[in-house]
Amino acid sequence: MEKLLEILEELEPDVDFENCxxxxxxxxxxxxxxxxxxxxxxxAFDVQIPTVEIVPANFNSAKKIWALIERLQEED
Amino acid sequence: MSYFNVLYAFVALPILVALYxxxxxxxxxxxxxxxxxxxxxxxxxxxxxxxxxxSLSIYLAGRKMSSLESKKKEKLEGLEKEEKKAVKETYxxxxxxxxxxxxxxxxxxxxxxxxxxxxxxxxxxxxSFFGGNNxxxxxxxxxxxxxxxxxxxxxxxLVDIYREKIExxxxxxxxxxxxxxxxxxxxxxxxxxxDIKDTIYEGTRVTYQNFCFGYQxxxxxxxxxxxxxxxxxxFVKIIFTDYMSYSGPAIFLGAIFYTILLYxxxxxxxxxxxxxxxxxxxxxxxxxxxxxxxxNISEFWSRxxxxxxxxxxxxxxxxxxxxxPVKKLTTGIKKTFGNRVSSLTMGGxxxxxVWSLNGLWHGAGYQYLFFGYYHFTLILLGNIFEPWIVAFCxxxxxxxxxxxxxxxxxxxxxxxxxxGELFFRxxxxxxxxxxxxxxxxxxxxxxxxxxxxxxxxxxxxxxxxAIALLFVLGISILRERRIPIREKISKKPLxxxxxxxYVLIFAILIFGxxxxxxxxxxxxxxxx
Amino acid sequence: MxxxxxxxxxxxxxxxxxxxxxxxxxxxxxxxxYGIIKTAHYDIxxxxxxxxxxxxxxxxxxxxxxxxxxxxxxxxxTVFDSATQGQLIRDSFKHxxxxxxxxxxxxxxxxxxxxxxxxxxxxxxxDYEEWFKMYxxxxxxxxxxxxxxLTMFQNEDDFTNINVFKGFKYITDSEPTTKTNYxxxxxxxxxxxxxxxxxxxxxxxxxxxxxxxLVVISTPSMKVWNYAKHxxxxxFVSSYGIDYVDFNLDDTIDIDWNTETRxxxxxxxxxxxxxxxxxxxxxxxxxxxxxDHRSDSAYQSWNEGYRIYQKSLK
Numbered sequence: 001m002e003k004l005l006e007i008l009e010e011l012e013p014d015v016d017f018e019n020c021x022x023x024x025x026x027x028x029x030x031x032x033x034x035x036x037x038x039x040x041x042x043x044a045f046d047v048q049i050p051t052v053e054i055v056p057a058n059f060n061s062a063k064k065i066w067a068l069i070e071r072l073q074e075e076d
Numbered sequence: 077m078s079y080f081n082v083l084y085a086f087v088a089l090p091i092l093v094a095l096y097x098x099x100x101x102x103x104x105x106x107x108x109x110x111x112x113x114x115x116x117x118x119x120x121x122x123x124x125x126x127x128x129x130x131s132l133s134i135y136l137a138g139r140k141m142s143s144l145e146s147k148k149k150e151k152l153e154g155l156e157k158e159e160k161k162a163v164k165e166t167y168x169x170x171x172x173x174x175x176x177x178x179x180x181x182x183x184x185x186x187x188x189x190x191x192x193x194x195x196x197x198x199x200x201x202x203x204s205f206f207g208g209n210n211x212x213x214x215x216x217x218x219x220x221x222x223x224x225x226x227x228x229x230x231x232x233x234l235v236d237i238y239r240e241k242i243e244x245x246x247x248x249x250x251x252x253x254x255x256x257x258x259x260x261x262x263x264x265x266x267x268x269x270x271d272i273k274d275t276i277y278e279g280t281r282v283t284y285q286n287f288c289f290g291y292q293x294x295x296x297x298x299x300x301x302x303x304x305x306x307x308x309x310x311f312v313k314i315i316f317t318d319y320m321s322y323s324g325p326a327i328f329l330g331a332i333f334y335t336i337l338l339y340x341x342x343x344x345x346x347x348x349x350x351x352x353x354x355x356x357x358x359x360x361x362x363x364x365x366x367x368x369x370x371x372n373i374s375e376f377w378s379r380x381x382x383x384x385x386x387x388x389x390x391x392x393x394x395x396x397x398x399x400x401p402v403k404k405l406t407t408g409i410k411k412t413f414g415n416r417v418s419s420l421t422m423g424g425x426x427x428x429x430v431w432s433l434n435g436l437w438h439g440a441g442y443q444y445l446f447f448g449y450y451h452f453t454l455i456l457l458g459n460i461f462e463p464w465i466v467a468f469c470x471x472x473x474x475x476x477x478x479x480x481x482x483x484x485x486x487x488x489x490x491x492x493x494x495x496g497e498l499f500f501r502x503x504x505x506x507x508x509x510x511x512x513x514x515x516x517x518x519x520x521x522x523x524x525x526x527x528x529x530x531x532x533x534x535x536x537x538x539x540x541x542a543i544a545l546l547f548v549l550g551i552s553i554l555r556e557r558r559i560p561i562r563e564k565i566s567k568k569p570l571x572x573x574x575x576x577x578y579v580l581i582f583a584i585l586i587f588g589x590x591x592x593x594x595x596x597x598x599x600x601x602x603x604x
Numbered sequence: 605m606x607x608x609x610x611x612x613x614x615x616x617x618x619x620x621x622x623x624x625x626x627x628x629x630x631x632x633x634x635x636x637x638y639g640i641i642k643t644a645h646y647d648i649x650x651x652x653x654x655x656x657x658x659x660x661x662x663x664x665x666x667x668x669x670x671x672x673x674x675x676x677x678x679x680x681x682t683v684f685d686s687a688t689q690g691q692l693i694r695d696s697f698k699h700x701x702x703x704x705x706x707x708x709x710x711x712x713x714x715x716x717x718x719x720x721x722x723x724x725x726x727x728x729x730x731d732y733e734e735w736f737k738m739y740x741x742x743x744x745x746x747x748x749x750x751x752x753x754l755t756m757f758q759n760e761d762d763f764t765n766i767n768v769f770k771g772f773k774y775i776t777d778s779e780p781t782t783k784t785n786y787x788x789x790x791x792x793x794x795x796x797x798x799x800x801x802x803x804x805x806x807x808x809x810x811x812x813x814x815x816x817x818l819v820v821i822s823t824p825s826m827k828v829w830n831y832a833k834h835x836x837x838x839x840f841v842s843s844y845g846i847d848y849v850d851f852n853l854d855d856t857i858d859i860d861w862n863t864e865t866r867x868x869x870x871x872x873x874x875x876x877x878x879x880x881x882x883x884x885x886x887x888x889x890x891x892x893x894x895x896d897h898r899s900d901s902a903y904q905s906w907n908e909g910y911r912i913y914q915k916s917l918k
Binding site: 027030031032035036038039040049050051052054 | 239240241374375378389390393394395397398406410415416418419420422423426427459
C-alpha cells in the first residue's frame with residue numbers, strides 16, 4: 001500500500017490519494033495517467049492487469065487499486 | 077418517424093405506454109420488441125433484416141462462447157497444472173475465433189453500407205493515376221437506420237462475453253430487443269448489455285411519476301431542438317454554403333452557432349430518448365454532461381457523446397495500449413526514457429487508433445478523419461505539455477485552481493471545439509480550410525452588424541435565442557451542481573408546477589422554429 | 605383515479621390556453637368569420653375578403669413556381685397560391701371551396717399533377733397526420749408573435765401584418781438535372797385514377813355553380829411531367845369543356861434546368877419561379893378576366909407587401 005501511494009503521488013502530486021474516493025469519476029486520473037499507473041504497478045508488483053479489470057470501479061480510490069493488486073497476485 | 081415527430085412523442089408513445097400497462101408483465105418485453113421493430117421499419121423498411129441478422133449472429137456466438145467455457149470447466153477437472161494450461165489455451169483460442177469471426181461478420185455489413193462508396197471513390201481515384209477510368213462501379217446504398225450504433229452495441233456484447241464480464245443471454249428475444257430498442261436504435265446512447273438487461277426485461281408498470289418525468293424530459297428536448305437548434309440552422313446554413321461572402325468574424329460566429337446547434341440537436345434528442353425509456357422504468361446512460369464546462373479537450377470528450385467515448389476506451393484504447401506488440405515496443409522506450417515517455421507512446425498509439433476510428437465512424441469523408449486527428453493532436457499535445465504548463469504556472473505564480481484560470485481554460489477549450497466543429501460541418505476539407513483561413517486573416521469587424529442582420533434572423537429571433545440559451549445554461553449549472561431538478565420541481569405547489577409546464581409547452585409551440593419558412597435540422601447523428 | 609383526473613384537467617387547461625393564444629396569433633377577422641381551425645388551415649383566409657382575383661390550387665409544384673408578388677409587380681393582378689405539399693385532389697376541392705367562399709375569385713387554376721396523385725400511395729398515417737396538423741392552429745401563424753409583440757408596444761398596425769409571399773415558398777437552392785428533352789411527343793396516355801375523376805367532376809360543377817372560371821395548368825417539371833400525362837389530362841379535361849394549359853410545352857419560358865431547379869428538375873427554385881410567374885401573368889392578361897389593381901387605393905397593402913417581399917429576398 002505504501003508503495004502504491006508513492007507511485008500515485010509521483011504521478012499526480014496534487015491529489016489527496018488517501019481519502020479520494022472518485023479518482024476516475026472525478027477525473028483526477030485520466031486515461032493516459034491510468035496507463036502510466038498500470039505500467040508502474042505491473043513493474044512494481046509483478047502482476048499483469050488485463051483489460052477487463054480497467055473499469056472505474058477498480059481505480060476510483062487507492063484502496064480499490066490495492067485490492068485489485070492483491071486479487072491479481074493471488075490469482076497468479 | 078423521427079423522435080421529434082409529434083406523431084412519435086405525443087401519439088405513438090402514449091399509446092404504447094397504455095398498451096404496456098394493459099398487457100401482462102411477461103408480454104411487455106415482447107411488446108417493446110414489436111414496437112421497436114415497427115419503429116425501425118418506419119425508417120428502413122425491409123433493411124430491418126440486417127438488424128435481425130446481427131442479433132441472431134451475436135446471440136449464436138454468445139451461446140457458442142458460453143458452451144466452450146462450460147466444456148472447458150468440465151475438462152479442467154482433475155487435471156494437472158501443466159495439462160490445465162494447454163486445455164485453457166485451446167479453448168481460449170476457439171473462443172477467440174468465434175469472437176473474431178462474428179465481429180468481422182457484423183463489421184462487414186457496416187463497411188458495405190457506410191464505407192463502400194468512399195472506398196470505391198478512393199480506389200477509382202488511385203487507379204486513375206495509372207490510367208484506369210471508373211475502375212469500380214459506384215453504388216449508393218441506403219443503410220439500415222442506426223447501423224453505426226447497433227453494430228457497436230453488438231460488438232460490446234460479444235467482447236463482454238469473451239471477457240467474462242457478462243453471461244451470454246439464453247433468450248434470443250432479449251438480444252433482439254437489446255440491439256433494436258426503439259429509443260436508442262437511431263442515435264444511441266450506445267448501451268452495454270450488462271447495464272440495461274435488468275431493467276429492459278423487467279416489465280415494470282409505467283407509473284404516473286415516471287410518465288410525468290419522462291414527458292418533462294421530452295419537452296425539454298423539444299425545446300432545445302425546436303426553439304434553439306432549428307432557429308440557428310437558418311444562420312448556419314447560409315454561412316456554411318456561402319462562406320465566401322462573409323467576413324472572418326461572421327464565419328467564426330457561424331462555427332460557434334453550429335456547435336451550439338449540434339449540441340442542442342443531439343442532446344435534445346438524448347432528452348427525448350432518455351425520457352422515453354424512463355417511462356418504462358429503463359434508465360439509459362447519459363450521453364452529455366455539460367460539455368462546455370470542460371477544462372481541456374480530453375475532459376470535453378468525457379462529457380460529450382459519452383457513450384461513444386466510453387466504447388472506444390473500453391474496446392479500442394485499453395486493448396490496443398496494453399496489447400503485446402505495443403507493450404513490447406514501449407518496454408524499450410521505458411528503459412531509456414522512463415515511464416512517462418513510454419506510457420505517452422503507448423497511449424499515443426492507442427489514441428491514434430481511437431481517433432482514426434472515431435473520425436471514420438462519423439462518416440466516410442476526409443473532413444471527419446481530419447476532425448478525428450485534430451482532436452487526437454490536441455489531446456496528445458495537452459498531455460505532453462502538461463508538466464511544462466504546471467511548471468510555468470508555479471513559476472509565474474498562477475493558481476491553477478483560481479476562478480480566472482478556470483475560466484481561461486474553459487474558454488480556450490470551447491474555442492478549440494468550435495474550430496473542430498467548423499471542419500466537421502464544412503462541405504469538405506477544402507471548404508473547411510478556406511473558412512479557417514478567412515477567420516485567421518480577415519478581421520473586418522465593421523461589417524459584422526450588417527452581416528448578423530442579413531443572416532435570416534431578426535432582432536426578435538436573437539432575443540428569443542438569448543433567453544432560451546440562458547434557460548438551458550441555468551439548467552446546466554444546476555445539473556453541474558448535481559441538484560435534482562425534477563425532484564425539486566415535483567415538491568412545489570401544483571399551480572406553480574403547471575404554470576412552468578405550460579410556459580415550456582407554449583414556448584415551444586409559439587417560439588419554435590417550425591412550419592413555413594423554416595427548415596428543421598435533420599437528425600444529424602442518425603446519419604452516422 | 606386522482607392522477608387520471610389530474611391529467612384530464614391538465615389537458616383541458618392546455619386546450620383552453622391553445623384557443624386563447626390562437627386568438628392572439630391568428631388574423632382576428634378571419635377567426636371571427638371562419639373559426640380558428642379553418643383559419644389556421646387555409647392561408648387564403650388571412651387575406652382581406654374579395655381581394656384575390658386568381659387562386660392557384662395544387663401541390664408543391666405550385667408554391668415553388670408561382671410567386672404572386674412577381675405577377676403583382678409586373679401586371680397588377682392579385683394571385684394567391686392555395687397549395688400544400690403532396691396535395692390530394694380531395695383536398696384541392698376543399699381549397700377551391702374555401703377560396704370561392706372567401707374571395708369569390710374570377711379564376712381558379714388547378715395544377716394537373718394532383719389529378720394523378722393516388723390517395724392509395726399515401727402512407728397509412730397520412731390522414732392522421734393531416735388531422736393532427738388541422739388541430740394545431742399555430743402551424744402557419746405561430747411566427748405572428750413577432751408582430752404581436754411589436755404592435756403591443758408601438759400601438760400601430762404596421763405592414764409586417766401582410767402575408768407577403770401569398771402562398772409562395774421562397775427557395776434558392778439549386779441542383780441541376782441530368783435529364784434532357786422530357787416532353788418527347790408520344791401517343792401514350794396515362795390514365796387518371798377513378799376516384800380523382802369523380803372529385804374533378806365535383807370541382808367543375810362547383811366552379812360552374814359559382815361562376816368561376818376553372819383552368820387546369822401544368823407547371824414546368826422535368827421529373828414529374830411527361831407527354832403521356834399531358835395527353836391523359838388534355839383528353840380528360842376537354843371532355844368537360846375545361847381549358848388546359850401545359851406550360852411544359854411553352855418554349856418561351858425557357859427554364860434553364862441547370863440553374864433554375866432546386867432538386868434535379870422536380871421543382872423550380874426562385875430563379876425559375878420568376879420566369880414562370882412572368883409567363884403565367886402574361887397568360888392571365890390574355891384571358892381578359894382580371895384587371896390591374898396597382899393604382900387602386902384599396903390595394904395599397906399589396907404595393908407595401910411587394911416592398912417587404914423584395915426585402916425578404918436575400
